[in-house]
Amino acid sequence: MQTVQHQSGAEGVDTHAGADVDEIMQKVAEHKGCGTSGGSGKASCGSGAGENDLPPEIWEKVKNHPCYSEEAHHHYARMHVAVAPACNIQCNYCNRKYDCANESRPGVVSEKLTPEQAAKKVLAVASTIPQMTVLGIAGPGDPLANPEKTFKTFELIAKTAPDIKLCVSTNGLALPDHVEQLSKYNIDHVTITINMIDPEVGAKIYPWIYYKKKRYHGVEAAKILTDRQLQGLEMLTERGILSKINSVMIPGINDQHLVEVNKAVKSRGAFLHNIMPLISAPEHGTVFGLTGQRGPTAQELKALQDSCEGEMNMMRHCRQCRADAVGLLGEDRSAEFTTDKIMEMEVSYDLESRKAYQAAVEKERDAVVAAKKAEMESLAGEHSDIKMLIAVATKGGGKVNEHFGHAKEFQVYELSTAGAKFVGHRRVDLYCQGGYGEEDSLATIIRAINDCHAVFVAKIGGCPKNDLKAAGIDPVDQFAGEFIEQSAIAYFKDYLDKVKSGEVEHVERGDAQIRQGALTSAEAA
Amino acid sequence: MAYKIVKDNCTGCSACEPECPNQAISETKDGLFVIDPAKCTECIGHHDEAQCVAVCPIDDTCIIDDNYPRYQAA
Ligand code: SF4
Numbered sequence: 001m002q003t004v005q006h007q008s009g010a011e012g013v014d015t016h017a018g019a020d021v022d023e024i025m026q027k028v029a030e031h032k033g034c035g036t037s038g039g040s041g042k043a044s045c046g047s048g049a050g051e052n053d054l055p056p057e058i059w060e061k062v063k064n065h066p067c068y069s070e071e072a073h074h075h076y077a078r079m080h081v082a083v084a085p086a087c088n089i090q091c092n093y094c095n096r097k098y099d100c101a102n103e104s105r106p107g108v109v110s111e112k113l114t115p116e117q118a119a120k121k122v123l124a125v126a127s128t129i130p131q132m133t134v135l136g137i138a139g140p141g142d143p144l145a146n147p148e149k150t151f152k153t154f155e156l157i158a159k160t161a162p163d164i165k166l167c168v169s170t171n172g173l174a175l176p177d178h179v180e181q182l183s184k185y186n187i188d189h190v191t192i193t194i195n196m197i198d199p200e201v202g203a204k205i206y207p208w209i210y211y212k213k214k215r216y217h218g219v220e221a222a223k224i225l226t227d228r229q230l231q232g233l234e235m236l237t238e239r240g241i242l243s244k245i246n247s248v249m250i251p252g253i254n255d256q257h258l259v260e261v262n263k264a265v266k267s268r269g270a271f272l273h274n275i276m277p278l279i280s281a282p283e284h285g286t287v288f289g290l291t292g293q294r295g296p297t298a299q300e301l302k303a304l305q306d307s308c309e310g311e312m313n314m315m316r317h318c319r320q321c322r323a324d325a326v327g328l329l330g331e332d333r334s335a336e337f338t339t340d341k342i343m344e345m346e347v348s349y350d351l352e353s354r355k356a357y358q359a360a361v362e363k364e365r366d367a368v369v370a371a372k373k374a375e376m377e378s379l380a381g382e383h384s385d386i387k388m389l390i391a392v393a394t395k396g397g398g399k400v401n402e403h404f405g406h407a408k409e410f411q412v413y414e415l416s417t418a419g420a421k422f423v424g425h426r427r428v429d430l431y432c433q434g435g436y437g438e439e440d441s442l443a444t445i446i447r448a449i450n451d452c453h454a455v456f457v458a459k460i461g462g463c464p465k466n467d468l469k470a471a472g473i474d475p476v477d478q479f480a481g482e483f484i485e486q487s488a489i490a491y492f493k494d495y496l497d498k499v500k501s502g503e504v505e506h507v508e509r510g511d512a513q514i515r516q517g518a519l520t521s522a523e524a525a
Numbered sequence: 526m527a528y529k530i531v532k533d534n535c536t537g538c539s540a541c542e543p544e545c546p547n548q549a550i551s552e553t554k555d556g557l558f559v560i561d562p563a564k565c566t567e568c569i570g571h572h573d574e575a576q577c578v579a580v581c582p583i584d585d586t587c588i589i590d591d592n593y594p595r596y597q598a599a
Pocket residue numbers: 087088089090091093094095096100101102103139140141142171
C-alpha cells in the first residue's frame with residue numbers, strides 16, 4: 001500500500017534493491033528485540049509500534065496507514081472497493097455463495113463495482129472524508145485472480161488521486177505472477193493471508209485450489225499454495241515492497257502451528273504479522289461453520305499473539321473490516337456511498353485541502369505522543385508484576401471520547417509498569433443483530449470485556465455503572481475527552497498505589513468472548 | 526456438446542469467464558453468467574478438465590447440458 005507520491009517506488013527500489021532490502025531487513029531484525037531493559041521488556045513492541053520503534057524508512061511508509069500502524073488507525077481511514085469477486089482457491093472459513101473476502105470471515109459485500117465505478121467512489125469518498133488515505137482491494141475474491149480489474153482500478157486512481165496509498169490483500173496463489181506489476185504501480189504494501197506452511201495442516205483449511213488450468217485437492221493443493229505464498233513473499237521483500245501477513249487462528253487446526261508460520265514469514269522479510277480469530281457460526285454456511293469448528297477466545301488469541309510477539313511486530317488492531325467498508329477502522333459509512341449515490345455526485349478532488357487537513361492531524365498525533373511520554377515519566381521507578389487490561393470507548397483521535405451506551409467496540413489496553421500497550425479491540429454491536437434483545441446488550445458487553453479490570457468511557461448511565469461494578473469491572477468516566485494512554489497510565493499508577501496501601505486487592509480476571517460477525521453499521525442499525 | 530450454468534447456483538463471481546478457452550461464457554444483465562452452447566467444446570482439445578467446472582466455487586453449478594450431444598473432437 002503505497003503513497004504514489006512520497007516513496008521512491010518502482011525504479012528507486014529496483015536499482016539498488018539488494019542493498020536496500022538487506023538494510024531494511026537488518027533493521028527490522030534488530031528492532032524485534034524491543035530494546036526495553038528489564039521487567040516485561042516487550043512493551044514498546046508490537047502493534048503499538050510508534051515512531052521510535054521502527055526504522056525511519058519503514059515508519060515513513062506506514063505511519064499514515066491505518067491498517068499497519070495502530071497509532072495511525074486512530075486518525076486515518078481506509079476504504080476497500082470490491083472490484084474483484086473471482087477467487088482461485090477455496091477456504092473452509094469462506095462461503096462463496098454469499099461472497100467473501102480475503103480476510104477471516106464470510107464477507108458480506110453488497111455491490112460489485114467496475115474499475116471505473118470504483119475509481120469514482122474513491123474520489124467521492126476522499127473528497128468527503130479527508131482522513132481517507134488508503135485504498136485497498138481485498139475481497140470478495142482475490143484481487144490477483146482478477147488482475148485486469150485490480151490493476152485498472154489502481155491505474156485510474158493513481159492518475160486522479162495521487163496522494164492515496166494503494167494496497168492489495170491476496171491469498172498468495174497468484175502473487176509471484178504479479179509482483180512485477182505491483183511494483184510498477186508503486187504498491188509498496190501487500191497483505192498475504194498465510195494460515196499454514198505445512199501442507200498437512202493446509203489440507204484441513206483449503207479443500208481445493210485452481211492453479212495452471214487445473215483443480216488440485218488436499219495436501220497437493222496446500223503444498224502448491226504454501227510454496228507460492230512463500231515465493232511471493234520473498235519476491236516482495238527482494239523488491240522492497242512491505243508485506244503484512246494475516247493468519248486466521250483456527251483452534252485445534254493451526255493454532256500451535258502459527259508459531260512456525262510466524263518464524264517462516266519473519267525469516268522471509270514480512271514486516272507485520274496479524275493473527276486474527278476465526279469467525280465461525282453455522283448461519284454463515286461455511287464449512288467450518290457447519291462442522292461446528294469454534295473460534296478462539298480472547299485469552300487464547302492474546303496468548304498466541306504474545307508468544308509470537310518476541311519474533312516480530314504483531315498487529316492487534318485489525319477489525320477484519322468488511323471488504324467494501326468505508327471509514328475509520330471500526331466505523332462504517334458505506335451506506336453514504338452506494339453506487340447509485342456516487343454516480344450522481346459531482347466530485348471535485350481537492351488535493352490542497354486534503355493536505356491541510358492531514359497536517360492538522362499530524363499535530364494532534366504529536367500531542368498524543370507527548371502526553372503519553374510525560375505520563376510515562378511518572379511511572380519511572382515503579383516496580384510491580386501486576387498487569388491488567390482495560391477497555392476504552394473511543395471515537396478516534398486517541399481519546400476517551402465515546403459514551404458507554406454508544407460504543408460499538410472497545411479498545412483494549414494492557415497496563416503494566418512498562419506503560420499502556422494496545423492489545424486488541426472487542427466489538428459489542430452484535431446485540432443489535434438477531435438473537436439478542438436490548439436487555440441483553442449489557443450482558444453481551446460484559447462478556448466481551450470480562451477480562452478487563454476497568455472500562456474508560458466519556459459518559460455512562462447509573463444502571464450500567466452498577467452492573468459493571470457487580471461484574472467486577474470498574475467504570476471510569478473521570479478521563480472523558482482525555483488522551484487514552486496518558487489516562488490509562490495515570491489510572492494504573494493510582495491503582496498500584498491503592499494495592500500498595502491495601503485499599504484494593506489485585507485479582508486476575510477471567511476470559512472474554514470474541515463476537516462472531518462482521519462489523520457493519522448497516523447491519524447494526 | 527456443451528456445459529451449462531445452473532442459474533440458481535451461480536453467484537456471479539465471474540471466475541469462469543476469463544478461463545474459458547472458447548470465450549463461451551458471458552455475463553447476463555442480472556450479473557450472472559451463461560455459457561453459449563454453440564461455442565463450448567467442453568474444453569476438449571484445450572485442457573484436461575472443463576475450466577468452468579474447475580474454477581467455479583459452487584459445486585454442481587457448471588454441469589453437462591443434456592440437451593446437447595457430447596462434443597466430438599474434430
Ligand atoms: S481466498 Fe478469500 S475469497 Fe477466496 S475462498 Fe478464501 S476467504 Fe474466500
